[in-house]
Amino acid sequence: MAALSRAEADARSPVVFDLHETTVRALNAELHAPSATSYEVLHPQGAHSLGAGIHDEIDVAIRGHAGYFCAGMNQLGRVVVDGSAGNGVAENMMSGSVRVRGDASQSAGATGRGGLLVIEGSASMRCGISMKGIDIVVGGSVGPMSAFMAQAGRLVVCGDAGDGLGDSIYEARLYVRGTVGTLGADCVEKPLRDEHVAELTELLDAAGLDHRPEGFRRFGSARGLYHFTGDHGSY
Amino acid sequence: MKDPAERGLRESATFDRATIAAIQHAARTGVYDIRGWGAKRAVPHFDDLLVLGASMSRYPLEGYRERCDTDVVLGDRHATRPLHLDIPVTIAGMSFGALSAQAKEALGRGASEVGTSTTTGDGGMTDEERGESKTLVYQLLPSRYGMNPDHLRAADAIEVVLGQGAKPGGGGMLLGQKISDRVAEMRTLPPGIDQRSACRHPDWTGPDDLAIKIGELREITDWEKPIYVKVGATRTYYDVKLAVAAGADVVVVDGMQGGTAATQEVFIEHVGIPILAAIPQAAQALQELGVHRKVQLIVSGGIRTGADVAKAMALGADAVAIGTAALIALGDNDPQYAAEYEALGSGAGYYDDFQDGRDPAGITTQDPELSARLDPVEGGRRVANYLRVLTMEAQTLARACGKGHVRHLEPEDLVALTIEAAAMARVPLAGTSWIPGRGL
Numbered sequence: 001m002a003a004l005s006r007a008e009a010d011a012r013s014p015v016v017f018d019l020h021e022t023t024v025r026a027l028n029a030e031l032h033a034p035s036a037t038s039y040e041v042l043h044p045q046g047a048h049s050l051g052a053g054i055h056d057e058i059d060v061a062i063r064g065h066a067g068y069f070c071a072g073m074n075q076l077g078r079v080v081v082d083g084s085a086g087n088g089v090a091e092n093m094m095s096g097s098v099r100v101r102g103d104a105s106q107s108a109g110a111t112g113r114g115g116l117l118v119i120e121g122s123a124s125m126r127c128g129i130s131m132k133g134i135d136i137v138v139g140g141s142v143g144p145m146s147a148f149m150a151q152a153g154r155l156v157v158c159g160d161a162g163d164g165l166g167d168s169i170y171e172a173r174l175y176v177r178g179t180v181g182t183l184g185a186d187c188v189e190k191p192l193r194d195e196h197v198a199e200l201t202e203l204l205d206a207a208g209l210d211h212r213p214e215g216f217r218r219f220g221s222a223r224g225l226y227h228f229t230g231d232h233g234s235y
Numbered sequence: 236m237k238d239p240a241e242r243g244l245r246e247s248a249t250f251d252r253a254t255i256a257a258i259q260h261a262a263r264t265g266v267y268d269i270r271g272w273g274a275k276r277a278v279p280h281f282d283d284l285l286v287l288g289a290s291m292s293r294y295p296l297e298g299y300r301e302r303c304d305t306d307v308v309l310g311d312r313h314a315t316r317p318l319h320l321d322i323p324v325t326i327a328g329m330s331f332g333a334l335s336a337q338a339k340e341a342l343g344r345g346a347s348e349v350g351t352s353t354t355t356g357d358g359g360m361t362d363e364e365r366g367e368s369k370t371l372v373y374q375l376l377p378s379r380y381g382m383n384p385d386h387l388r389a390a391d392a393i394e395v396v397l398g399q400g401a402k403p404g405g406g407g408m409l410l411g412q413k414i415s416d417r418v419a420e421m422r423t424l425p426p427g428i429d430q431r432s433a434c435r436h437p438d439w440t441g442p443d444d445l446a447i448k449i450g451e452l453r454e455i456t457d458w459e460k461p462i463y464v465k466v467g468a469t470r471t472y473y474d475v476k477l478a479v480a481a482g483a484d485v486v487v488v489d490g491m492q493g494g495t496a497a498t499q500e501v502f503i504e505h506v507g508i509p510i511l512a513a514i515p516q517a518a519q520a521l522q523e524l525g526v527h528r529k530v531q532l533i534v535s536g537g538i539r540t541g542a543d544v545a546k547a548m549a550l551g552a553d554a555v556a557i558g559t560a561a562l563i564a565l566g567d568n569d570p571q572y573a574a575e576y577e578a579l580g581s582g583a584g585y586y587d588d589f590q591d592g593r594d595p596a597g598i599t600t601q602d603p604e605l606s607a608r609l610d611p612v613e614g615g616r617r618v619a620n621y622l623r624v625l626t627m628e629a630q631t632l633a634r635a636c637g638k639g640h641v642r643h644l645e646p647e648d649l650v651a652l653t654i655e656a657a658a659m660a661r662v663p664l665a666g667t668s669w670i671p672g673r674g675l
Contacts, residue, residue: 028454048447053384053455069438069451073384087447088438092382107438111379113423129437130379132423149433151423171425226428227411229266 014038014061019047027051031077034058046086051079054096068105071098074115090117093134106143109136112153118207125162128155131172137207147174148184156203158211166219174219175200177211188222257500268500269408271589271599273401273492273536273559278509280492281543283656284649285665288635296634303630304640307554309352309531310392310461310484313453317461317484318370318392320554321350322626323641324544326618327489327535327558328374328394328465330356332409332418333496333589334562335606336363337614338598341565343368344611345618349626354394354556357407357432359421360386367611372463375452377406378432380422384455392485393452394463395445397436397474400493400536403467403507407432408497412592415601445481453482463487468513468536469506475520479530487556488517490536494559496599497590510536510547512659515646518551528553528642541628548629549644550660557625564621565614566596 015036017027020043027041031054038059044050048067051060054077062070065083075094084102093112100108103121110126112134119127122140128147141159148164150172160178167184173196174187183189192214200213239246246252257268289295296303311317326346331339333356340363346353352370359381365371373390375382387393398404409418411427419426439448449462464478465487478486490510495503514534521527534547535556547555559567568576573583575595581588589599597608633641636648650665651657657664658671 024454025458029457032457049451049454052451053457055384068444068447072451073382073387073455075384087444088451091438092379092384094384110438111382113383126437130433132379148437170428226425228269228429228431 014040014059016040016042018042019044024049028053031056031058031060044083048086051077054079057096065102074098084121085119089119090115090134093117103140104138108138109134112136116206118209120209122159128153128172131155135203135206137203137209139207139209141178144181145184147172147187150174154199154203156200156207156216158209166221168225169219169221171221173199175203175216176219177216180217180219183219186222186225187219190218190220192216192218269410269497269590270500270503270587271494271496271498272503272587273494274504274507275587276504278491279511279653279656279659280509280537281511281546283511283652284546284660284662285652286542286545286549286632286636287648287650288632289637294637296637296639298631298634301634302639303634305626305630307531307642309533309554310463312461312484312526312530313482314392314459314461314484316391316459318352320352320370322622323548323552323554323629324538324622324625325351325372325533325554325556326353326561327493327556328354328356328372328396328399329558329562330358330407330409330496331361331364332356332358332380332413332422332601333599335597335600335609336361336417337606337609337611338562338565339364340367340611341609341614342561342618343371344615345561345564345622346370348615348619349622351622352391355390357396357409358418359383360389361421363611365389367615374465376432377434377436378422379437380424380432387452387456387460390460392461392463393456394465394487395449395452395483396465398434398467398469398489399465399495400467400489400491400507400510401495402498402502403469404434405498405502405506406434407495408590410497410590410592413590413601418601442477442481445477449482461485463533465489467491467493467506468508468510471508471513471516472520475517475532476524479521479524479526483530485531485533486517486521487533487535488513489556490534492537493535494562495589509659510534511550511656514547514550514552515659515661521551527551538625541625541630542632544625544629545632545641545644546649548641549648550646550662553642560621561618562598564618565598566609566617567594567598569596572596 041062044064046067052072055075066085068087071079077096081100090098091110093115095114097116099118104119104123107126108123109117111130113132120139125143127142131153133152137156144162145164147166151170157176161180163181164184166187197213307323309318347369354372372392409430461484463485464483466474468490491507531553534552570583572595594600649662
């Protein structure tokens with residue numbers, strides 16, 4: 001798990017991209033073939049696709065709000081959004097880390113296959129939809145239909161989870177500290193054993209969030225939808 | 236026993252034998268039928284159109300002397316590296332998982348030999364496929380199985396799949412017998428489960444979002460790759476307009492005859508429209524937007540012959556894609572396996588149980604022994620031969636119409652044999668100037 005190296009990043013002198021003066025295309029072109037290890041993006045103003053397609057171990061600090069697909073498909077990069085993020089932040093992330101200091105819109109971490117996504121605020125609907133190995137830690141709450149068809153990885157919600165949590169879930173593990181509206185099809189509560197407390201401790205530490213792991217509940221798949229039968233009303 | 240018809244017995248047109256068998260199967264199992272292939276019902280198709288060769292009013296080209304070009308450029312609207320294909324017949328998206336690795340490799344070999352593209356599917360990109368495909372289109376599907384930015388960058392084009400002709404509005408299926416360890420690992424799924432793919436993309440909703448998604452894909456790939464948008468044929472006029480508005484470089488329209496690896500029978504036979512009805516809608520949408528031939532149109536769903544290729548292009552397509560026909564060229568439904576098809580309860584020429592993983596031809600299976608029956612080199616040669624024949628047939632018809640390029644074929648070169656086909660294809664009924672819906 002790649003913890004954020006903020007102190008390390010701050011120690012370097014970042015290359016500054018002011019989006020009042022240049023374009024997202026110019027920014028991403030540089031991030032795809034980086035000549036430095038640390039970048040700072042000023043005046044993002046909700047632009048889309050900021051830092052999408054990073055595939056090097058670089059630090060990118062976005063000073064403000066990001067639009068859709070910020071840090072999309074990130075590999076190895078360490079991205080911090082000093083603001084909120086729009087739809088699909090860190091979608092299909094492969095590795096590295098993304099931290100959103102504000103809130104995140106829908107589909108945060110969608111289909112992510114690795115790495116760590118931390119949302120210090122809350123996340124909207126479909127957080128972790130179809131996640132495939134990513135770890136997501138949300139400091140606040142998540143909206144309805146989060147972890148829909150979640151295949152692998154871990155979603156930690158320090159606040160509440162909306163309706164339909166984990167609908168049609170496969171092998172992802174979900175941890176919720178607050179209330180859960182309703183559980184989705186085939187998602188059930190499971191015992192919180194020692195190994196789960198251990199991995200929760202690790203995830204909360206990596207996210208820099210101070211909660212007692214024992215205060216969380218665990219949810220996962222009942223594995224009742226793994227084989228089509230006539231008993232499945234929707235199948 | 237004498238044939239029932241010879242004994243004067245009358246079969247119901249409404250409750251025919253296939254319908255009776257389906258009811259009996261449903262009553263016995265409580266499960267609906269899932270199968271592969273595409274729509275088997277008769278629908279208006281290219282066979283209902285005829286090409287008007289040259290005579291006094293048109294000047295033909297000499298078959299052996301005069302050039303009739305077949306190349307096509309795809310994706311030059313925005314991409315800095317558009318595709319340049321030698322022939323306008325491409326291989327449609329079919330997944331590793333649905334198909335064996337050998338079949339995927341063979342398709343890549345065949346396509347590469349004749350200078351055209353092949354396409355991944357709902358299971359990610361395999362090394363075999365990338366290695367043997369000179370031009371490979373990488374699909375971005377709702378499931379995102381195996382989606383990898385390294386593969387996006389390694390691809391030659393990207394196809395955002397909203398749907399397919401066999402099941403517009405439905406997601407993919409792969410039953411447990413085909414979820415081998417390798418397939419499971421690529422898709423991040425437990426081995427052996429019955430898998431249903433999502434039917435909606437997980438991170439965008441609607442055409443405005445799609446425009447932003449396409450923008451992200453362009454950013455990730457530094458604006459090099461053409462972006463296709465594929466839709467199943469339904470409300471084609473509107474879908475094509477929205478795809479163009481979202482920024483597509485290429486629009487792919489797949490008719491209801493398009494194949495699938497596994498879908499509910501009720502979906503295959505009852506959802507979507509024939510490709511014949513979709514092409515004129517797509518062409519109209521592109522023309523109204525002023526982007527016909529600038530945003531290229533690829534059509535698929537029931538392409539079998541060079542005549543189909545020529546007719547599709549005359550109606551406005553820039554290229555076609557083949558799926559089922561390519562599998563047949565590889566050896567699907569080959570009579571040499573007749574006894575094995577019958578042992579499976581099917582027959583050569585009827586086999587459509589692509590979902591159950593026991594394909595005797597080694598194509599729609601993950602069984603190591605069955606897969607090994609398909610030699611990718613020999614299979615690739617067969618696919619290449621077939622693609623050459625399709626191209627030469629299309630050239631033959633284009634020359635007969637006096638065209639120096641197959642793309643120069645136009646609706647004026649066609650007439651229809653039936654009123655239905657005339658109405659759908661928007662060409663006159665043969666021997667008349669009547670296009671139903673347009674008056675006299």
